[in-house]
Amino acid sequence: MAIPNHIVTTLCLSLFLTFSFGQDEGQFVYNGFHGANLQLGGSAKILPNGLLQLTNTLKHRLGHALYKVPMSFKTPSSGFVSNLSFSTSFVFSMVPELPNSGGHGLAFTISPSMDFSQAVPSQYFGIFNISNNGLPTNHVLAIELDTVLSPEFKDEDANHVGIDVDGLISVASAPASYYSGEEKKNIRLELISGNPLQLWVDYDEEKKRLDVTLAPTRSFKPDRPLLSTSIDLSRVLVEHMYVGFSSSTGTLASDHYILGWSFNRSGQAQSLDIAKLPSLPSRKKSRQYAGKIVMLSSAGGAIFLVVVIAGATYTTRKKRYEEVREEWETIYGPQRFSYKNLYKATKGFKESEVLGEGGFGKVYRGTLASTDAQIAVKKVSHNSKQGMKAFVTEISAMGRLRHRNLVQLIGYCRRKGELLLVYDFMPNGSLDRFLFSAEKPSLNWAQRFRILRDVSSALLYLHEGWEQVVLHRDVKASNVLLDADLKGRLGDFGLARLCDHGTNPQTTQVAGTVGYLAPELSRTGKATTSSDVFAFGVFMLEVACGRTPIEPQGPPEEVDLVDWVLECWKVGAILDASDPKLEGDFLADEMELVLKLGLLCSRSLPAKRPTMRQLTQYLDGKATTDLPEIQVFLGAYF
Structure with a gap:
């Protein structure tokens, strides 16, 4: 029996469409x-x-x-x-x-x-x-x-x-x-x-x-x-x-x-088809190398000779003054910048380019001529007590750490004893300026709460998320920098210590800032993840209350931030400790959570403090259990 032409056509078209699809x-x-x-x-x-x-x-x-x-x-x-x-x-x-x-x-x-x-x-x-x-x-x-x-x-x-x-x-x-x-x-x-x-x-x-x-x-x-x-x-x-x-x-x-x-x-x-592929954009030529091509002709034999001799002399001098890279530089080696480029980037380390100054030296704003990228350059003081040891620590730790809430070290420079570290530029500076300086507008609660979550995430990465445990040892508002979106980045790893998971760092030297130091440090001198948690707890109170951990000029009952917040909790008025500059414009549940977590972190016994993972879960709203009754956890205070 012959199949009608229209059915054959339909079947062929159907098969064609099925095959094509x-x-x-x-x-x-x-x-x-x-x-x-x-x-x-x-x-x-x-x-x-x-x-x-x-x-x-x-x-x-x-x-x-x-x-x-x-x-x-x-x-x-x-x-x-x-x-x-x-x-x-x-x-x-x-x-x-x-x-x-x-x-x-x-x-x-x-x-x-x-x-x-x-x-x-x-x-x-x-x-x-x-x-x-x-x-x-x-x-x-x-x-x-x-x-x-x-x-x-x-x-x-x-x-x-x-x-x-x-x-x-x-x-x-x-x-x-x-x-x-x-x-x-x-x-x-x-x-x-x-x-x-x-x-x-x-x-x-x-x-x-x-x-x-x-x-x-x-x-x-x-x-x-x-x-x-x-x-x-x-x-x-x-x-x-x-x-x-x-x-x-x-x-x-x-x-x-x-x-x-x-x-x-x-x-x-x-x-x-390689010939049909689109071409890449033309590369931006680095200004650093512009104008270095020397045109030589056969008629300029004498000039050629002078150039060769000058080049040989330059090479000899360069080798004479070139610093030998030490073993740790080869292992960790972030980008090494030339001193000349950093000098130009910071306009000769002008005072007008100073972003801040601390125990390690001054930090300068800079702009790289080759890319127009903005950087921050920390110039470690010659009389710094930490000196080379702190420099090596920061190079080795920061050069290998990668997290969105850490200030990234992108390079360094060494010249005749001068120690320079090159970082991402944080356009909004340090958090403490927003909290305590009249020159900066006050941050609203949503911004502050997000910054707390940012720093918590960074510390969780340092404690658990990397190949080794990194103890920051100096968590505080002045070491938290804000990027263009006012997101928090934890920085300044000059006091950081590394140890393997499950071990303790081999140090008995107390380091950190008064007001953030866990009480056990004065007895043992040994920093742990719990001592970082203690400092983070004080930092949380600092952000929520808008005041420094120690205020000697304040009323006696308000000199110590932790004690003052604890007293507010005892009388059932913990929200009274919130920053007056917020004018009550905050989510009460979030503010109470932060204040209570800050108190839990400041417990005298390290084993009784929460971990950074637990803190991060509470701040992110992902905790599997409700916050335990604070009265039970704060029993050591009474």
């Missing part, structure tokens, strides 16, 4: 991103020439670009699809704001959701945060291109590629390089060179093997992958997954670009 859903290729079917988030945008920019040189930003159509890796009826294999290839470029200082990197991601609202930038790539990093419920596969050394994630260097499953401790990683068939060896690649590089990711479901291959854009795909690891992705992937890119910057920033992208859900990804 399945093909579009499972594979695509973008040689540039005009009209691309992408969901953009954060800083991500498509430039006029079709270039996908994930992040720019704004600090602490994240960007996402995900293919809008979810890929089917599992089906409800049959469990797994017949083949989980996939293949993808993309060309990327990272252009750092400062030479040789990337921040932080980008990652190809396969995620069950396009919602990254809980993610944070910096070392978390805009994918995870400190609380969900490493959870098996994440169901995230990421191939990271990491340009910052983060010891807490066991990074081996600041220029590596890693395979991440549900968190940022890579299941496999290697320094960025590619295998050259001609030279029969791996050749190193610099991720932050600014040059376009191509990455291939191939998963073979039958062999349960994931290969990651890196190469310069103009090279063929190398025969040997950079990474090849056995992994069963059926335990990671769920029914519907989104594929795309996530990127972030921290204190140091980079332009992160994707030039082209090819993906195939069930076969080999189509090759990109």
